[in-house]
Amino acid sequence: MKKGKKITTKILGIATIPTVTFIIMIILCAVNGVKLFETTGNWIAFFRAVTSVMLTTFALSINLNSGRFDFSIGSISLLSSIISSTICIKAGLTTPFMLSVSLISGIVLGALSGLVYVLIKLPPIIVSLGIALFYEGLSFAITNGYGVSFVANAELISFPSVAHYLEVIIIALCVIIILFDYTRFGYNYRALLSGQKVSVNMGIKEIPNAIGCYAIAGGLMGIVGFISATNTGNIQMALNFGSIGVMFTAFLPMFIGGFIGRFCNERIGYVLGAVTTALISLMYARLDVDSSVQQIVTALILVGFLIYLNNENKLKVLLIGKRGLHK
Amino acid sequence: MKKVLALMLCFALTIGCLTGCGKAPAGEEAPAEGQNETTEEQEGAQAPENEDPGVELDMSKTVKIGVLVSDSTTAESLAFQSYYKDYIASNYNVELVYSDELTDAAGEKSAIDTFITNNCKAVISFSSFDRMAQLEQCAGAGIYYAVATGTLTDDEYAQVKDNEYYVGAIGPSLEIEFQTGYDMAKYYLDQGKTRFAIFGGAIPYYTEMHIYRAAGMLTAMVEAGGGDYQGASDKDAIIGKLFETASIETGSIGSVEILGYVGGYDMDDAWFAKCGQMAQTEGLEVILAVGNGSDFFGSSIAGTDVKIASVDAYATAYGEAMEGGMLDYLAGKFSASIGPIFIATYSATLGAPIRTEDGCALALSQGYWVATSAEQFNEFYAVDSSTEAPAYTKNMLDTLLGTDYATFEAFVSKYSFEEIQTMQ
Known part of the structure; x- marks a missing residue:
């Protein structure tokens, strides 16, 4: 009986937020005489948003959970996509090559970022800001400021499809779960999360682990860069921290994922957090919501969710008290 | 003795500070460190009273x-x-x-x-x-x-x-911005196209040049379609309407239809989804962009007959887009x-x-220079990008x-x- 209740609580905890969001979005669209998913393009836009937000959330959370605020992930995404697209355009390579080169470039750039952090030993915020500027500048220098355009390259812009995005979601989720839950690296990572000093005293090497975290985050952002580039067929330059905005797309899904993670694997929580935000994004697009209104609504949802998380216990007491009164 | 020395030192420092902080009146800015050597070089740039166009410069x-x-x-x-x-x-x-x-x-x-x-x-x-x-x-x-x-x-x-x-x-x-938008829309209206979408660029931020270009497009549509745009049927009224709403309403202008509109440069998931769904609107013939259109809509129209018209500059990316059919018309600054x-x-x-x-x-x-084919673009670009x-x-x-x-x-x-x- 108790087990059944536990399973019900888990299912409710996992499914409530995305399901309720989905229902609200459907209702909002229906009220305005629009279908949330009407065309293939809507499905592609939805899955693209889920994929890129999920990967960004993974990348951000890996270091943020360890107390390392990484502002450079957006610039890694930018630079790795520039490297991969430039190579593939010049060599006439296909989309899988571009994805692979993006991934490898991201891993290298991420590892470099981590290496700088452990060598310089400055606070990660400062190091990551410097790295962001450096990678933005490098991107600018490589392309002479013009960015990269392959809008007429039918092969490279053929990637966007529901099936491709689903493949990326499933593979990335499995790899991340295996890496962080079933490998020595993952055990060390979690041990360092729970107590760095004790873990180090026990013989866990925190420096390789930190560099590994940066490398994995970089690899994920390399894929984000690839997804973003193949969506439009061009890569626009960003200077003066213009690439930082990417990381802010991951905060809401990270908080939602953190909440859902109480009932299942945290990474699955992040995926559902990404699904939730992608549903909201699609609703904005379908209802042609003004960007200023979008920002206000997103900020209200974020703040509301944080208020709930911070006052969860008080709310529980309040609810139990009310139930008691009813009895 | 120490007191006297201290007083003298203070006096010397005070005098030093006062002389160092002198400020030249406006127009006679005191040269900064390292500037003295260049002052002479600038003698030619004196006040306009000395001008004499007849004298060799x-x-x-x-x-x-x-x-x-x-x-x-x-x-x-x-x-x-x-x-x-x-x-x-x-x-x-x-x-x-x-x-x-x-x-x-x-x-x-x-x-x-x-x-x-x-x-x-x-x-x-x-x-x-x-x-x-x-x-x-x-x-x-x-x-x-x-x-x-x-x-x-x-x-x-x-x-x-x-x-x-x-x-x-x-x-x-x-005026030229208005005419640029007008000419762009007319180019397609003259070909018999009637189903348009408009990318409004910085219209939501009240950027005048984009508003005037869009007003030109709408004015051409009003003239060709025989209707009005939200009750406005002349240039000034349309400009006024755009400044009032900072957006473009979709719908019919007589026989011409505006099937979609996207404005701003949010570059987030919702914005890209909007761009994608606008470019893939059923029956759409032309996307008129007040700025760069092919970068945002090019991949979405790949393999379709939808045309994209942009206003920007002459860059290699646009040449490739024109050759690939993702850009059909470019009004570019040289x-x-x-x-x-x-x-x-x-x-x-x-x-x-x-x-x-x-x-x-x-x-x-x-x-602007207007290119309507890849050949024309290449001809313009060769001159525009030449450093010789x-x-x-x-x-x-x-x-x-x-x-x-x-x-x-x-x-x-x-x-x-x-x-x-x-x-x-």
């Missing part, structure tokens, strides 16, 4: 000119920078000092302060956050100021046209269009400012140094590709 001294940059990443700004860096700077005895990418009026002020400290004798501005404040600051420091690729409003011009330090502005006027304003500014620093017959600052308009023989070569520009207004105005007004080729 002394170009033996290097003149420093500050360039305010508001954008370092668009094709247009990069093409402009390339023309100044790769052609002008190597053909004239000038040192062009560039600001960082500016994002607000405070940044403009700070950049001009730096130029003044660096002994720049003029500022050419590509940044438009607060042009009046820029001019005031430059005039206060006694250096010349010019607006590149833009124009002041009539009210602003009336306020500053007599300012001796205001060189003027050369760029597409709002990079050398900023040559004449450089000459006017340089001429002023050499003591020969070019003013109207009434002695006012320049206010001249220039338009660009559209305006040194020989052509030299004819403007210290010239009279009529000659200057006639030169600037002939801006079409064919006219410029004839001049060469």
Whole structure:
């Protein structure tokens, strides 16, 4: 009986937020005489948003959970996509090559970022800001400021499809779960999360682990860069921290994922957090919501969710008290 | 004894501070450290009273000119920078000092302060956050100021046209922006196209040039469709409507239909989803963009018959897009269009400012080169991107140094590709 209740609580905890969001979005669209998913393009836009937000959330959370605020992930995404697209355009390579080169470039750039952090030993915020500027500048220098355009390259812009995005979601989720839950690296990572000093005293090497975290985050952002580039067929330059905005797309899904993670694997929580935000994004697009209104609504949802998380216990007491009164 | 020494030291320090903090009156800015050696070089840039257009200009001294940059990443700004860096700077005895990418009026002020400290004798501005404040600051420091690729409003011009330090502005006027949008829409209306979508670029941010281009498109549609746009049926009313809503309503204009509209540059998931669904609207024939269209919609229309028309500059990416069928029409600024304003500014620093017959600052308009095929694009691009023989070569520009207004105005007004080729 108790087990059944536990399973019900888990299912409710996992499914409530995305399901309720989905229902609200459907209702909002229906009220305005629009279908949330009407065309293939809507499905592609939805899955693209889920994929890129999920990967960004993974990348951000890996270091943020360890107390390392990484502002450079957006610039890694930018630079790795520039490297991969430039190579593939010049060599006439296909989309899988571009994805692979993006991934490898991201891993290298991420590892470099981590290496700088452990060598310089400055606070990660400062190091990551410097790295962001450096990678933005490098991107600018490589392309002479013009960015990269392959809008007429039918092969490279053929990637966007529901099936491709689903493949990326499933593979990335499995790899991340295996890496962080079933490998020595993952055990060390979690041990360092729970107590760095004790873990180090026990013989866990925190420096390789930190560099590994940066490398994995970089690899994920390399894929984000690839997804973003193949969506439009061009890569626009960003200077003066213009690439930082990417990381802010991951905060809401990270908080939602953190909440859902109480009932299942945290990474699955992040995926559902990404699904939730992608549903909201699609609703904005379908209802042609003004960007200023979008920002206000997103900020209200974020703040509301944080208020709930911070006052969860008080709310529980309040609810139990009310139930008691009813009895 | 110690007290006396201490007092003497304090006195010496006080005197030192007082002498070091002296400030020259406006227009006689005290040279910063390391500037004395360049002061002599700038003697040619004295007040306009010394001007004598008949006298041959002394170009033996290097003149420093500050360039305010508001954008370092668009094709247009990069093409402009390339023309100044790769052609002008190597053909004239000038040192062009560039600001960082500016994002607000405070940044403009700070950049001009730096130029003044660096002994720049003029500022050419590509940044438009607060042009009046820029001019005031430059005039206060006694250096010349010019607006590149833009124009002041009539009210602003009336306020500053007599300012001796205001060189003027050369760029597409709002009338030209309107006409650019009008011509673009008409090009397709004349082909019998009736189902359009519009990309409004910076219309949500009330950017005038984008509003005027869109108003031109809508006016052409009203004329061709025989209806009205939200109750507005003439140019002024449509412009007013766009300023009122900062958006474009979809719907019918007589027989013409606006099937979709996207504005802004949010670049987030929702915005890209909007772009995608607009480009894939059933029955859509043409996407008219007030700015760059192919970068945002090109991949979405791949393999369809939808046409994209853009306003921007001549960059390789657009040539590839035209060859790939993702761009059908481009109204592009040519990079050398900023040559004449450089000459006017340089001429002023050499003591020969070019003013109207009434002695006012320049206010001249220039338009775009329109390419409607890949071949035409390539022909324009070859000239526009050349660092050996660009559209305006040194020989052509030299004819403007210290010239009279009529000659200057006639030169600037002939801006079409064919006219410029004839001049060469």
